[in-house]
Amino acid sequence: MPANAPGTPRRQRHQDPPRTPQHQNGRHLSRDLRMQVHTLRSIGWTHKEIANKLKCSVSQVQYTLTGPVTPKKRKGRPGKLSEDRVDELVLFVTGSREGRRMTYLELSMYFSEWDVSDSAIRRALTKRGFRRCVALKKCPIRKLGQGIFWEKDWGKITSASYTSHVTPVIEGMMRLVWEEHGEVPIFQQDNAPSHTADATLADLAQRGRDFLGRW
Known part of the structure; x- marks a missing residue:
């Protein structure tokens, strides 16, 4: 029988099964979601109801409610140079013209006992607000300058x-x-x-x- 003959039931399109809501990975939610979690909890919603509403896991809701709305800044890898050594480095760089003109690689070689790379020296000085720049070329100065x-x-x-x-x-x-x-x-x-x-x-x-x- 032809597929399109009268009385032939039409084939139903294949429908994908409903997908499970995608949860955010990790324990940390975005700031907006954290605010919603705290708000819904304050009006009496359960952890499971909040998780279903915001499409996150119950453990994420529980972890969010243990802290403030704005998450604390995460600490990165500790620097290779201690504060005392950075102070010594800054004192050396600012104490003489030779120190200011040394490259990061030359500084790392000068302080070789610290066993740090030139990039560590650069990061430490950048964190203290120092920047490398090309010095402006000065005009020749005569003993008697241009008078008006x-x-x-x-x-x-x-x-x-x-x-x-x-x-x-x-x-x-x-x-x-x-x-x-x-x-x-x-x-x-x-x-x-x-x-x-x-x-x-x-x-x-x-x-x-x-x-x-x-x-």
Whole structure:
């Protein structure tokens, strides 16, 4: 009889059996699941009910309820260098230019009695906040550095150079403020020798400038 003839029962599709919920491996659940475990337990759910609800094992629920919601940070493998040795290493590196310029391999060879690798030296220094970097190339420094323009053109600032180059600019600026804002600004200067010289004060008085007392 043909497979599709009338009255022929259709073949039912093969259905996979229901799968068992996949449990998380290990004793530690995620933080969200731990919060749900504690919450459900606080409202009276049993361990088995919580395990079925969250699809984890009963032992995981029991272990989660023995600790806080946020799991403690797991401790890794202890370092090969003790804190005293790391202190000695830091003191050596920061104590001299030669120590700072040594590579991790050279440091491990220098402290060969510790029997540690260069990677252990690097991890110990990195943990203390040290980083390797390439030093910036310094510009050549001359005995007499580049001076600013007034130092080259005017020379040392004295009362003569101050009244010749600076006070005319001050007077022009104060006049500009008066013309634009209608206010007379009050000038103040510090106690530099060129500012307090009698010739400077006389020049300011001749220009009719008011100024505050000295600093």
